Amino acid sequence: MNTGKKLFLSAAICFGALQIGPSVVAAADRTYEQLKILVDILDYIKENYVEEVETQKLIYGAASGMVKTLDPFSQFMEPEVHKDIKTETEGQFGGLGIRIAMDKDGWLSVITPLPGTPAFRLGVLPNDRIIKIEGESTKDMTLTDAVKKLRGTPGTKVSITVAREPEGEAKTAAWTTHEFTIVREVIKIESVRARMLAEKVAYTRITEFSAHTPEDLQKALNGLKKEGMNSLVLDLRNNPGGLLSAAVEVASTFIGDGKLIVYTQGRRADSRQDFRANSKAPYSAVPMVVLTNRGSASGSEIVAGALQDHRRAVVIGDRSFGKFSVQSVIPLADSSGLRLTVAKYYTPLGRSIARDEKKDTGGISPDIQVLVPRETEIKLMAQSDEVYLPGGKTKSVTKPEDQVKDEVLERAIEILKAREVLANLKINEG
Numbered sequence: 463m464n465t466g467k468k469l470f471l472s473a474a475i476c477f478g479a480l481q482i483g484p485s486v487v488a489a490a491d492r493t494y495e496q497l498k499i500l501v502d503i504l505d506y507i508k509e510n511y512v513e514e515v516e517t518q519k520l521i522y523g524a525a526s527g528m529v530k531t532l533d534p535f536s537q538f539m540e541p542e543v544h545k546d547i548k549t550e551t552e553g554q555f556g557g558l559g560i561r562i563a564m565d566k567d568g569w570l571s572v573i574t575p576l577p578g579t580p581a582f583r584l585g586v587l588p589n590d591r592i593i594k595i596e597g598e599s600t601k602d603m604t605l606t607d608a609v610k611k612l613r614g615t616p617g618t619k620v621s622i623t624v625a626r627e628p629e630g631e632a633k634t635a636a637w638t639t640h641e642f643t644i645v646r647e648v649i650k651i652e653s654v655r656a657r658m659l660a661e662k663v664a665y666t667r668i669t670e671f672s673a674h675t676p677e678d679l680q681k682a683l684n685g686l687k688k689e690g691m692n693s694l695v696l697d698l699r700n701n702p703g704g705l706l707s708a709a710v711e712v713a714s715t716f717i718g719d720g721k722l723i724v725y726t727q728g729r730r731a732d733s734r735q736d737f738r739a740n741s742k743a744p745y746s747a748v749p750m751v752v753l754t755n756r757g758s759a760s761g762s763e764i765v766a767g768a769l770q771d772h773r774r775a776v777v778i779g780d781r782s783f784g785k786f787s788v789q790s791v792i793p794l795a796d797s798s799g800l801r802l803t804v805a806k807y808y809t810p811l812g813r814s815i816a817r818d819e820k821k822d823t824g825g826i827s828p829d830i831q832v833l834v835p836r837e838t839e840i841k842l843m844a845q846s847d848e849v850y851l852p853g854g855k856t857k858s859v860t861k862p863e864d865q866v867k868d869e870v871l872e873r874a875i876e877i878l879k880a881r882e883v884l885a886n887l888k889i890n891e892g
Contacts, residue, residue, distance in 0.1 A: 671704030703760025784817025784824030
């Protein structure tokens with residue numbers, strides 16, 4: 463008896479024992495009839511292909527192809543990749559330091575480089591399209607294969623070719639290509655960085671939402687409070703997201719009273735799930751400005767959207783990326799995994815931020831838009847990379863004479879200072 467017949471026999475036994483309704487049985491029959499095509503292909507390849515092929519390799523290829531038809535964010539992960547993904551959420555992994563996805567045209571696209579990483583230091587940018595890895599085209603390459611090629615032993619090199627879309631008045635010009643040879647490193651994600659700015663304005667930057675982010679943010683804010691913080695800039699620029707639970711906890715640091723942070727809606731009408739703040743928020747009264755740009759995605763948009771909808775903070779910068787979907791990572795029997803889009807998320811006021819590249823819409827629109835030229839963004843990314851000094855101090859790796867003005871941050875500071883001045887004004891009546 464071949465594999466296909468065994469499958470049908472098992473299905474028939476189950477249906478007979480459970481006495482499932484005829485419509486359900488008919489639908490299942492159609493599914494298994496279609497599934498038989500895969501089984502037949504597997505049999506034909508195993509028996510007739512010119513060279514012997516491992517069954518597992520064929521199964522993994524079929525799984526990857528199946529998931530690839532869904533959306534750019536769903537992904538079948540072989541055991542090694544699945545293990546790496548779990549390591550990422552815990553805050554450390556090996557590679558180049560970029561978050562990637564497949565774009566609508568089937569190319570590998572950079573969501574954002576992570577600060578302080580090899581890709582970041584060499585100038586890889588959000589929305590760069592990786593068109594070659596070691597000379598091999600990435601057109602229609604699976605995310606699993608791309609991750610395998612990009613990651614490797616620390617100290618080894620990998621070459622990539624990126625295509626970069628022109629901006630501004632040159633939007634209709636041809637894309638430019640850039641070659642990078644990047645030395646792999648162990649990527650340690652320090653997701654929270656904080657310091658005091660002028661006149662009691664504090665600055666906190668979250669680079670992504672990992673399991674330790676809420677705890678690290680709490681420690682950072684407590685330290686800033688001791689230094690005299692009376693207002694806060696929360697920088698989410700180039701933050702690609704991460705764990706939904708971590709993003710909700712971060713928002714709950716500033717929003718209390720059980721208010722809605724975000725809700726997800728799956729395929730079924732009854733699948734809505736609300737994520738609410740705690741009853742008390744330790745920093746609910748601190749005046750805030752949130753910074754976003756095109757590299758702010760997923761968890762960043764959850765936090766910015768919640769703070770904006772509840773009128774808790776002013777959002778300044780550029781429109782965010784527009785990643786609207788929620789993925790669950792599902793472990794499978796052989797230690798492989800499935801990252802599957804299970805829902806779309808919505809801000810507290812019911813806004814979907816789904817990105818529409820054709821209409822150039824979606825994402826979180828800032829309350830105050832400050833557009834930054836691409837060349838300036840590159841320099842800002844470089845000078846935001848910091849080295850750690852004794853005593854917990856940091857300094858930029860960019861020489862003072864080479865640094866550029868961060869107009870978005872300066873606008874945020876101006877707003878917070880103006881708010882304090884206005885709050886202290888005494889208006890005489892009569």
